[in-house]
Amino acid sequence: DARVTQTPRHKVTEMGQEVTMRCQPILGHNTVFWYRQTMMQGLELLAYFRNRAPLDDSGMPKDRFSAEMPDATLATLKIQPSEPRDSAVYFCASGLAMTGVGRNEQFFGPGTRLTVL
Amino acid sequence: GESVGLHLPTLSVQEGDNSIINCAYSNSASDYFIWYKQESGKGPQFIIDIRSNMDKRQGQRVTVLLNKTVKHLSLQIAATQPGDSAVYFCAENYGGGSNYKLTFGKGTLLTVNP
Numbered sequence: 001d002a003r004v005t006q007t008p009r010h011k012v013t014e015m016g017q018e019v020t021m022r023c024q025p026i027l028g029h030n031t032v033f034w035y036r037q038t039m040m041q042g043l044e045l046l047a048y049f050r051n052r053a054p055l056d057d058s059g060m061p062k063d064r065f066s067a068e069m070p071d072a073t074l075a076t077l078k079i080q081p082s083e084p085r086d087s088a089v090y091f092c093a094s095g096l097a098m099t100g101v102g103r104n105e106q107f108f109g110p111g112t113r114l115t116v117l
Numbered sequence: 118g119e120s121v122g123l124h125l126p127t128l129s130v131q132e133g134d135n136s137i138i139n140c141a142y143s144n145s146a147s148d149y150f151i152w153y154k155q156e157s158g159k160g161p162q163f164i165i166d167i168r169s170n171m172d173k174r175q176g177q178r179v180t181v182l183l184n185k186t187v188k189h190l191s192l193q194i195a196a197t198q199p200g201d202s203a204v205y206f207c208a209e210n211y212g213g214g215s216n217y218k219l220t221f222g223k224g225t226l227l228t229v230n231p
Binding site for chain 1: 151153159160161162163166206217218219220221222223224
């Protein structure tokens, strides 16, 4: 049963610390998305990749957030330094995007619940 | 202190009843739509999708209706069960081609009473 996995599932840290969240997309998927979910803003897209190349990171605060795909099986989202307002659930999703086909199903991981004190 | 957050639309139904969840989307150029279900503590889960060249699509116990004239999407759940209790999101994709982003709505909380 193919699934998106995320680690850690929960993270509590202090303001100013670096936080790294990891995601393993479903094998064979060529798009990876990072979302943030809060009660205030709902589900927000932070960044996404196709074939490991960043396509759009306009939703991500550039001064402290960075997203990378070191290889096809790993996506990372880093926050440095973290702030209390970064507290949220961060979801990774992957999909198989095919050019010219208007289908874009995304499969979500279980999320990382981040608390910054 | 007062808690400020998203005021999700809510729908409360009795077990066995049919549920209808509505969504107004924003972009008339959107050509692909998905309904997701999110249970507490979990990530959103795909339910059903529809392309803009269709106005209805049926799945197992679920039907999605699309009205492009008024930019409205609905999800109908037949014989609602307690396990259907969750937040339901509609999402839209526009630009086709090389645009793979989904824009999510704010969600509707469905509560099924036994």
